[in-house]
Each structure stands twice: as structure tokens, then as C-alpha cells.
Amino acid sequence: MTTETIPTVEHLDRGPLDQDELAAVVAADIPAGAFVNLGIGQPTKVADHLRPEQGVTLHTENGMLGMGPKAVGDEVDPDLTNAGKVPVTELPGAAYFHHADSFAMMRGGHLDVCVLGAYQVSDHGDLANWHTGAPGAIPAVGGAMDLAIGARQVFVMMSLFTKTGEPKLVRECTYPLTGRGCVCRIYSNEAVIDVGPDGAHMRQTWGTSAADLAERLGL
Amino acid sequence: MSAAVVCESVDEAVAGIEDGSTVLVGGFGLAGMPFDLIDGLIRQGAKDLTVVSNNAGNGEVGLAALLKAGRVRKVVCSFPRQVDSYVFDELYRTGDVELEVVPQGNLAERMRAAGAGIGPFYCPTAVGTPLAEGKETRTFDGREYLLEHPISADYAFISAYRSDTVGNLVYRKTARNFGPVMATAATTTIVQVQEIAPVGSLDPESVVTPSIYVDRIVPVEARHYTVQGAQ
Numbered sequence: 001m002t003t004e005t006i007p008t009v010e011h012l013d014r015g016p017l018d019q020d021e022l023a024a025v026v027a028a029d030i031p032a033g034a035f036v037n038l039g040i041g042q043p044t045k046v047a048d049h050l051r052p053e054q055g056v057t058l059h060t061e062n063g064m065l066g067m068g069p070k071a072v073g074d075e076v077d078p079d080l081t082n083a084g085k086v087p088v089t090e091l092p093g094a095a096y097f098h099h100a101d102s103f104a105m106m107r108g109g110h111l112d113v114c115v116l117g118a119y120q121v122s123d124h125g126d127l128a129n130w131h132t133g134a135p136g137a138i139p140a141v142g143g144a145m146d147l148a149i150g151a152r153q154v155f156v157m158m159s160l161f162t163k164t165g166e167p168k169l170v171r172e173c174t175y176p177l178t179g180r181g182c183v184c185r186i187y188s189n190e191a192v193i194d195v196g197p198d199g200a201h202m203r204q205t206w207g208t209s210a211a212d213l214a215e216r217l218g219l
Numbered sequence: 220m221s222a223a224v225v226c227e228s229v230d231e232a233v234a235g236i237e238d239g240s241t242v243l244v245g246g247f248g249l250a251g252m253p254f255d256l257i258d259g260l261i262r263q264g265a266k267d268l269t270v271v272s273n274n275a276g277n278g279e280v281g282l283a284a285l286l287k288a289g290r291v292r293k294v295v296c297s298f299p300r301q302v303d304s305y306v307f308d309e310l311y312r313t314g315d316v317e318l319e320v321v322p323q324g325n326l327a328e329r330m331r332a333a334g335a336g337i338g339p340f341y342c343p344t345a346v347g348t349p350l351a352e353g354k355e356t357r358t359f360d361g362r363e364y365l366l367e368h369p370i371s372a373d374y375a376f377i378s379a380y381r382s383d384t385v386g387n388l389v390y391r392k393t394a395r396n397f398g399p400v401m402a403t404a405a406t407t408t409i410v411q412v413q414e415i416a417p418v419g420s421l422d423p424e425s426v427v428t429p430s431i432y433v434d435r436i437v438p439v440e441a442r443h444y445t446v447q448g449a450q
């Protein structure tokens with residue numbers, strides 16, 4: 001752990017964040033007016049916690065800006081899905097475009113933030129989120145590698161430990177990389193942690209002290 | 220290339236496709252998937268195909284049906300593994316189909332380059348990852364890039380919403396996805412549409428794929444499948 005001048009805020013009077021509280025913490029950190037891509041799975045929940053006054057525009061890599069909430073009932077249209085192939089809706093001001101344009105806006109640095117899930121993140125911001133490397137696993141990368149190097153800021157939402165208790169924030173990723181030095185911040189139920197060239201720095205913790213968590217993580 | 224031909228049947232639209240062809244197949248999951256052209260290709264019988272598409276089939280329709288029929292030698296795609304991609308999964312595990320995984324942005328841009336007459340190009344996606352293996356790396360202004368090659372094909376299969384009789388295309392919502400890029404990157408672009416309008420009735424300002432890229436058009440009934448999607 002590097003020493004930073006920014007002190008860690010420890011919330012010791014409560015337990016870890018639940019999934020909705022975590023999504024709300026991520027949503028609150030998204031700058032007003034940002035263009036944002038939310039990855040498949042846990043990051044999708046962030047959309048439920050964005051406030052209208054933030055003026056955030058959601059991008060989906062299958063060719064849309066101004067994506068609205070999940071479609072229900074009669075709103076379901078097979079021609080309108082998000083990147084997870086879930087039927088969604090469009091908001092006023094939406095725009096459609098083809099795949100090369102969609103990834104050009106991503107890789108061209110026009111997307112402010114993307115929020116991704118991960119298997120592992122290194123303390124210097126390497127990301128592993130596309131392949132476990134297990135024998136027989138079918139590799140599937142989708143847009144993860146393009147998002148990782150394209151968005152100006154890459155946030156990761158993940159648990160800090162595997163089901164068997166192994167840290168997922170590590171010195172060096174052992175899973176195949178998605179991108180090098182691309183993640184700037186990890187959001188987990190126990191802590192928000194900045195990562196990057198200067199190493200990991202805990203911004204906030206919930207239900208645990210920074211020192212205890214650092215010890216459990218082996219950092 | 221001469222003007223687009225309006226075909227009377229799907230079988231006419233897919234006639235003449237040779238064994239060993241490379242076929243670009245539009246769609247993202249099932250949105251924009253050219254189901255009727257694929258069914259026609261299964262009837263037509265071409266085999267030993269290389270298919271370039273974002274996914275590797277859902278359920279047993281569309282691309283999954285073509286795979287199940289044993290016509291595909293190789294799949295080039297970004298995201299084969301989905302909850303309902305069991306047809307591909309089985310063929311991959313038994314070694315009956317070859318897989319090349321390409322990051323989604325590279326898949327689109329490599330086809331765009333082919334269609335635009337651009338040669339190999341440098342791109343930062345996948346630097347430092349297993350997908351960089353064997354690729355030339357160069358550093359420009361302190362940032363590393365990989366050399367990526369264009370993807371061209373013999374045929375493109377696309378599903379569009381409307382066309383006119385000369386082949387201008389309009390798409391609908393996120394079913395647009397790879398269609399406009401694939402249309403440019405194939406020697407012969409074959410399009411199924413839900414509606415063919417008289418020439419002059421499409422607003423020229425809203426045409427997405429201009430007719431120059433389109434070779435054959437065939438009208439089909441809309442199909443509405445739901446998809447289980449990625450996990």
C-alpha cells in the first residue's frame with residue numbers, strides 16, 4: 001500500500017455495502033453530463049441509481065447512445081437490445097449507429113467512463129475480465145478489450161475476494177489480461193480503491209478498517 | 220458492380236455460393252440476424268464455410284442452425300460463449316469447428332478497412348493480452364499498437380428494415396449493428412428486408428447503406444425471436 005495524502009474514510013459503524021448501495025456509490029461518482037458504458041452483469045445496476053439531474057448518457061456498444069431502462073411488457077422490441085442482448089428502451093435524444101462508429105467513439109476517447117466487472121485487477125491497473133484461462137473454457141472477449149483501452153476512465157465493480165477467499169486485487173494478474181494499466185478505480189462491497197502507476201490506495205472502507213483489509217489482501 | 224437485383228425468393232438470393240466461401244453474417248445476438256438467408260444457405264448446401272459474425276449462434280435458429288447443419292469450418296467472432304450457444308459449444312469442444320476470437324471493435328474496424336480500401340492498420344486494443352500474440356507491435360508517441368489486417372469476404376448476409384428497388388438500405392434501432400460495415404466488405408452483398416419501397420420513396424438523407432454496396436435484395440416476413448443472451 002502506498003502512502004497518500006488523501007486520508008481513507010472508514011465507515012466502521014456498519015457492515016459492507018449491499019449490491020444496491022454499491023451501485024449507488026458508483027453512480028454518485030459519475031460526473032455530470034458524462035457519456036458512460038455499463039458492462040454486462042453487476043455494472044448494469046448502476047443505471048438504476050443515476051439521478052436525472054446528472055444528465056448522464058448511456059452508450060451501448062451494439063450501436064446506441066441514449067439507452068433507457070430495461071423494456072417490460074409491450075415495450076419489448078427484438079430490434080432494440082443492450083450489449084447483454086436484454087431488450088431495452090430508448091430515451092429522448094437517443095441515436096443509433098453502426099458497430100464501427102460505436103467502437104470508434106469508444107476507442108477515439110469520446111466515452112468518459114466505463115464500468116466493468118473483473119476476475120482480477122492488479123494494483124497498477126491491469127485488468128483481467130474476459131477469460132479464466134481454464135482448460136476447455138471457450139474464450140469470448142466481446143468489446144471488453146476495446147472498452148478497457150478506449151474509455152477515459154475505467155471503473156471496475158467486483159468483490160475483493162473469490163468464493164474461496166483469494167484476493168482479486170493482486171500485485172500481478174494470473175488470469176489472461178484484458179488490458180494493461182487501464183483501470184483507475186475498484187468499487188467493492190468493502191472498499192473503494194484507486195489503482196494505478198502509484199499502486200493501490202483505499203479511498204473508503206465499509207465494515208472493515210483499511211489496515212485490516214490491506215492485510216487480508218496481502219498488499 | 221452493376222445495380223442491385225431484387226430476387227423473388229430467398230433461394231434465388233443465395234444461389235451460387237461456393238463451398239469454402241467466407242460469409243459475413245450480420246446481427247448482434249438475434250437482433251439483425253438474417254435468418255431467412257441463412258436458412259436458404261442451409262438448403263443451398265454450400266459447406267466448408269468461414270463465417271464472420273459477432274456471436275456464434277443462439278438456440279438452434281439462424282447461425283446456430285447453419286453450425287448444426289455442419290456447414291461451417293471456421294467461426295471468426297468476438298463473443299461465442301452465451302447461455303444459449305450450446306450448438307457452437309459442442310462443435311468447438313469436439314474440434315469440429317475452428318474459432319478465431321477477435322475483439323469486437325477490431326472485428327468491425329477490420330471489415331470497415333477492407334470495405335474502404337485501407338490496408339493493415341495499428342490499433343491499441345489487446346496490447347499486452349493473449350490476443351496480441353503473433354502480431355506486430357509498434358509504439359507511436361509513447362503508446363503501443365498492434366497491426367491489424369482487414370477482413371474481406373466473398374459474401375455478406377444482412378438483414379435490413381427497408382430498401383428501395385435499387386438497394387438503398389434503412390435499418391431499425393440496434394438491429395443496424397454490423398450491417399452497414401459488412402455491406403462494404405464483401406464481393407457480393409445479399410440483403411433480406413421486411414419491405415421494398417419504390418425507388419425515390421426513401422428519404423436520401425436517411426439512407427444508411429447506399430445502393431452501391433448492395434448486390435441482391437429479397438423481401439421476407441419479419442421474425443421475432445427472444446434471446447437468452449450473454450452471461
